[in-house]
Amino acid sequence: MIPNLEQLRKNYEQFDDKKLLRIASEEAARLRPEALELLKQEIIRRGLTTDVVKAADVLTKEVSAEELADYVETMRNLPCPICGGTGEKLNATIVSNVMSFIVFTHQSKEVKIACPRCLNKQNNNAIMKTALLGWWGIPFGLIRTPAALMFNARQKAQNDLPEANDLFKSFVYGRLGRIEANKNNPEGLQDIITYIR
Incomplete structure (x- = not known):
């Protein structure tokens, strides 16, 4: 009702x-x-x-491409939530981890916002973790591990783009209200990229 x-x-x-x-x-x-x-x-x-x-x-209104670009630039210029650096513009990646335990295989995917250097570290860590721990489950470890390794490599290729990648743009678009509400609150903007939900 x-x-x-x-x-x-x-x-x-x-x-x-x-x-x-x-x-x-x-x-x-x-x-x-x-x-x-x-x-x-x-x-x-x-x-x-x-x-x-x-x-x-x-x-509640249509956001123009120019307005979206302004929001994206505002968010890209924030300090990196991992290293705190301000020398590089932020971007986004998805990190995929696979861990297997004989008959159980667990795969997780997580969005990360950071500077390109920190994003590369996140993808490299996921590649290493998956390469070491992903294979040991039958049958899904043998299937999901190579897929996750390739996925992380493709994501890593998007980290160093000079412009915002599509994932970052989508991230910003999905949080326009929160960004607008915190436009004059740097800590609130930082929280949006630090505590992703």
Whole structure:
């Protein structure tokens, strides 16, 4: 059952600030227009940052290629979350690890945001770990290990591109609301790339 406007207003009034900010910066695109307006009113009534209202607006409108490029550059210029360096622009990779234990094979994939040097280290570590520990499961270790090794090598080739790779652009696009909400908060932007969810 869809709640009416009065029920929505009461819900928003009961939510703590953190939950309201999360809804505005991550879920605004899924709200119906009148619910979004109530959310904005509650944020303004509480005196929370207006950047969050802008974040909700970003999620509910079409973002141009130029706007996306600006967001991407903002995020690429942050310090590396692994080494803290600022000399190279950030990019993204996926690290695939395979570990086998006779009849059990576990494969994991994880997105990493960092400078190209740190991304290469992450992919190299995954290649080494998979090469040493991936083969020992029958039959999946023998199947998944070579696939993961090739996957990491292909990902590594994308780390040193002078422009943002497609994975980084997708990462940013999927977090536009959070980025807009933290535009004036360097620690908040850093958290987006450090604690990936």
